[in-house]
Amino acid sequence: MKTYYRNTFTALVLIFTAFLSYAESIGIIHTIESFPIAITDNKTTNLIFPYDIRSVDRGSKEVLVQKAKGTENILQLKAAQEHMKETNLTVITSDGKLYSFLLRYTANPKTLNYSFGIRDISEVAFSPGTSNESILKKYAEITAGKKKKIRGVKDKNNGVTFRLTGLFVKDNVMYYRFHIENASNLKYTIDQLRFFVRDRKKAKRTTYQEMEIPPLYMYKDTDKVEGQSGQTLVVALQKRTLPNKKQLSVQLMENYGGRHLELSIKNRKLMRATVL
Numbered sequence: 307m308k309t310y311y312r313n314t315f316t317a318l319v320l321i322f323t324a325f326l327s328y329a330e331s332i333g334i335i336h337t338i339e340s341f342p343i344a345i346t347d348n349k350t351t352n353l354i355f356p357y358d359i360r361s362v363d364r365g366s367k368e369v370l371v372q373k374a375k376g377t378e379n380i381l382q383l384k385a386a387q388e389h390m391k392e393t394n395l396t397v398i399t400s401d402g403k404l405y406s407f408l409l410r411y412t413a414n415p416k417t418l419n420y421s422f423g424i425r426d427i428s429e430v431a432f433s434p435g436t437s438n439e440s441i442l443k444k445y446a447e448i449t450a451g452k453k454k455k456i457r458g459v460k461d462k463n464n465g466v467t468f469r470l471t472g473l474f475v476k477d478n479v480m481y482y483r484f485h486i487e488n489a490s491n492l493k494y495t496i497d498q499l500r501f502f503v504r505d506r507k508k509a510k511r512t513t514y515q516e517m518e519i520p521p522l523y524m525y526k527d528t529d530k531v532e533g534q535s536g537q538t539l540v541v542a543l544q545k546r547t548l549p550n551k552k553q554l555s556v557q558l559m560e561n562y563g564g565r566h567l568e569l570s571i572k573n574r575k576l577m578r579a580t581v582l
Contacts, residue, residue, distance in 0.1 A: 347386065357401040389411055392409065405422065483539075
């Protein structure tokens with residue numbers, strides 16, 4: 307009986323070994339080598355991936371891991387204590403690729419930044435709701451200098467005219483160019499500039515809905531427009547389109563005054579935004 311089980315076990319081992327050899331020969335099984343990375347407890351190591359990070363698994367709690375604040379493709383590593391034991395780290399990105407790392411403690415690592423894939427080392431994938439201010443400023447400046455103008459969206463109140471003069475888009479950001487003209491002799495002091503998505507008409511016996519939209523960036527932001535003068539400003543908002551029954555309302559409120567102004571921008575106007 308013992309001889310029977312021994313022979314059966316030997317046969318199974320031979321079959322499994324043969325299957326592994328066959329699988330490797332036709333490309334079913336691939337091994338992924340772990341990339342060695344040295345980390346320490348008093349410096350942060352940055353791993354920059356070409357796509358957003360979807361999953362992270364660390365082999366030990368002695369490794370501190372977090373995504374860089376406001377980004378989706380940068381992982382930051384640090385040892386929780388000196389002389390951390392060697393461990394591993396697995397990262398899966400949004401393109402379905404798996405990255406395997408072997409982490410070793412080194413008091414003074416020679417390399418602190420690693421970039422993987424086709425993305426340039428300085429290129430960051432920002433999380434939704436966050437933006438690179440330098441990029442926003444760059445395209446806001448371009449928007450301010452564009453000659454192309456749009457007409458038909460304006461409001462007037464006691465010598466002050468508020469109008470939309472340009473609408474541009476770059477990637478996921480829309481740039482709204484406004485001009486405030488003060489034809490009166492009294493200084494116009496701005497209390498607030500606010501943006502809302504609202505129902506175009508308030509139907510009877512229905513709930514009136516509105517949602518405030520926070521600006522991503524304001525270029526040439528100002529708190530006043532002197533009498534007999536004008537001011538152009540550019541506001542960056544998250545790119546959006548609207549249902550036909552909605553509109554974008556822009557409120558300009560005067561501080562300690564009554565010269566409040568409001569623009570209504572319909573979806574068909576948003577759809578005509580010029581690509582930068």
